[in-house]
Amino acid sequence: KKVIRNILEKKSKTIENTLIDYTYTQLYHKLIKEIDALANGVEQYSTSEAPAYLINTNLTNRIHQLNFQPNPGSCGFRNALSTVQAELLQQVKILQQDFAQQPLIRSAYEKRFEVHPSGSIIHFNGYISPTTLHSAVRETPDSKRKPILFAISKIENLCIVKSINAGFYTGKSQQMLLEKWRGRRGRDLQNASKIEGALFVHANGHIG
Numbered sequence: 392k393k394v395i396r397n398i399l400e401k402k403s404k405t406i407e408n409t410l411i412d413y414t415y416t417q418l419y420h421k422l423i424k425e426i427d428a429l430a431n432g433v434e435q436y437s438t439s440e441a442p443a444y445l446i447n448t449n450l451t452n453r454i455h456q457l458n459f460q461p462n463p464g465s466c467g468f469r470n471a472l473s474t475v476q477a478e479l480l481q482q483v484k485i486l487q488q489d490f491a492q493q494p495l496i497r498s499a500y501e502k503r504f505e506v507h508p509s510g511s512i513i514h515f516n517g518y519i520s521p522t523t524l525h526s527a528v529r530e531t532p533d534s535k536r537k538p539i540l541f542a543i544s545k546i547e548n549l550c551i552v553k554s555i556n557a558g559f560y561t562g563k564s565q566q567m568l569l570e571k572w573r574g575r576r577g578r579d580l581q582n583a584s585k586i587e588g589a590l591f592v593h594a595n596g597h598i599g
Contacts, residue, residue, distance in 0.1 A: 392411055392415050395411055395414050395415055395418070395483060396411055398479075398480060398483050399411070399414070399483065399487065402487075409490075410487065412491050413486065414486045414487065414490065415484060417481065417489070418482055418486060418487050419525060421482060421486075421564050422450070422478070422479070422482050423451070424475070425449065425484065426450060426451055429449075429451045430451070445599070449532065450474070450475070450478050452469070453474055454471045454474060454475065457470045457471040457474060458471050467531065488520070489520060492519055492520070495515055495517070495519065496513070496515070496519065497524070498515070499513040499514060499515040499542075500513055502514075506543070509537075510537055511537065511539055511540040511541065511544065512539070512540065512541045512542070513539055513540065513541075513542050513543070514542075514543040514544075514545070515542075515543075515544055515545070516544070516545050516546075517544065517545075517546065518544060518546055519542070519544055537566055538555070539555050540555055540565050540566045541553065541554055541555065541566070548591075551598065551599075552568065552598065552599050553597070553598050554567055554568065554596070554597045554598065556567060557561075564596075564597045567596030567597060568592050568593075568596040568597075568598075568599050569584075569596070569597065570596065571583050572584050572592040572596070572599065573592050573594055573595065573596045574592065574593075574594040575591075575592055576591050577590065577591075580592060
């Protein structure tokens, strides 16, 4: 927490303890836990099946690549340190921005029944990062009993509908946009959805 406070105080001398606690907890789940698990050989999934693809661009792999330098005079280790530092600073910066967006999401959650009688859709003005949106929505009081399924964000004259992920560790959505809308654009989508001005729905239905 001292490291986080020192980073944040370079931008502002007045730092709330709640921001420190939020950053500390989220940083563990979004960065430290991954590094720790990879370093100790902990698998992501309890299965013997081979993964469909490998991820070679995560922080641990990038550090390994930088450290493995055949030339003894190379700056691999120093470059690795710089990479880790940059990643840490970037993550703290993102989490600081996420924390600032929490009141906007809470306000949208409190007004959810004004958007739709089911209370499963929230609406807000402006851009919310997907990571912030998914994590904040899952922490709402009724997230298990009456989960939020979709979030609508209005940016200028454009409305974006985003389905909410089923869990913190999955990219799978709880509910997709209608199948007959998926992969359609422009007039084709407007005819299928009966929504004038509709522009686009992704082929897998998670956003439109």
